[in-house]
Amino acid sequence: MNWHHSCTITNNTLPDNPIVFVSEGFAKMTGYTREEICGQNCRFLQGKYTDSETVKRVSDHLKKGKSVSVQILNYRKDGHPFWNVFVILPIHDAKGKVPAFIAIQKNITKIKLSQPLADWIWVHTSLWLELIGKSIYSQIFIHNKIDGRRLVNMTADELVSLGTSRDDATYIVQEIHSLVQRENKVLTRTVKTRSLDSLGITQSSDKV
Template sequence: MINTITNKELLFKALDYTRAGVLITDPQLDDNPIIYANQGFYEMTGYAAPDIIGQNCRFLQGEETDQNEVKRLRDSIKANESCSVTLYNHKKSGEGFWNSLTVDHLYIEEEKKHFFIGVQKDVTREKEIERELLGSQQEIASLACPIVPVFKGVAVLPLIGKVNQERFNHILTITTEEIVDRRLTTIIADLSGVTNASDFLLADLVTLKDVIRMQGANLIITGMSSTIAMDILQTKDLLYNNLQTAGSVQEVIQSLIEEEKKKLD
């Protein structure tokens, strides 16, 4: 433990130069209040010493703060354990920010006292980058499997480029979700933009057909290359021969429209 006034003053001055926010709380006092905050904390939150000294640091929380994370933090403090959480907190101005908080338990043997030291960092920018990255990944995933609604119950799945196993699994997941969400009865898979024609792709189409059928929908394949068409004609596997095909998306749509007209007549 630091015993001299000089060393204590030096320590606190050093903490004030730290960019991170630092809090020290005393759990021996009622409601585990703040007994020290460094300059970094004041600058980060906009609060001043008279606002927070003697207060529990929950004043930083708001309606958007994840209460599960708060509970995890409280449970760790109750057990005198260290903990790291990321909380959505609020500055004195009301502005929200993401707070990466690490709380460590400190026991001073000479005084037989417990303290908690909280080190806080504003990670709002990092969270924004993370959100932007997630949005980009979702957009890429959407482009990898774009489901285009045509009219009630009918949608087109235009496939472009190479269809590898990873992409096919994604197509399978998204397609089945869209069947449920949009109550689709017909999926038109257009292969005119596919660049890899192989037995692997043919097997995938059979799997896609079977999964879609189990969901109560029908798969129609258009834009099939001559290579794939010849593979189907030459194979003796009935599963492949049972694939329903058409010349183009427009042809299928026109046929479905005519069927609907006949039902109305």
């Protein structure tokens, strides 16, 4: 199983609906061992910036024995956040009751970060820092709520004033420029393709 995909099974006949089965993928995705996970309720992955409304939606569906699918900000054992999309399905017995649930999860952090920079909130920028190896500054970005619109205009001096080292500030600015360039290339290709399509011109990859 690809570690980006994982599953768990919970026992709904026990108090607090604890996890009783953990796939290797789930353990790798979260950083916890199977022994640490089993017996826990799935909310143990929640953290400071997990959306409470999303949590309530999941809880309400489980209480009614219904399936539910959401995207939610979870946290690994090392404290690093990640975007998790999961679907929870009820397992019915012969009497129609729900003694268990099965949940299938996928880490979609990179997919979230492929969204336009203008749509990034501060959670996205802090996750991006982790991807470029500068997660030590995630809390600075979170505390100052640096979103995508602010990120693209940041200078090395501003980053230093927020608490980064000069070398790291220079590196982060370089990565910001690379990020903007990649997005501009994607936008240019999209506009070009749409323009050709509107003229009824079909692009071909075949070389003459």
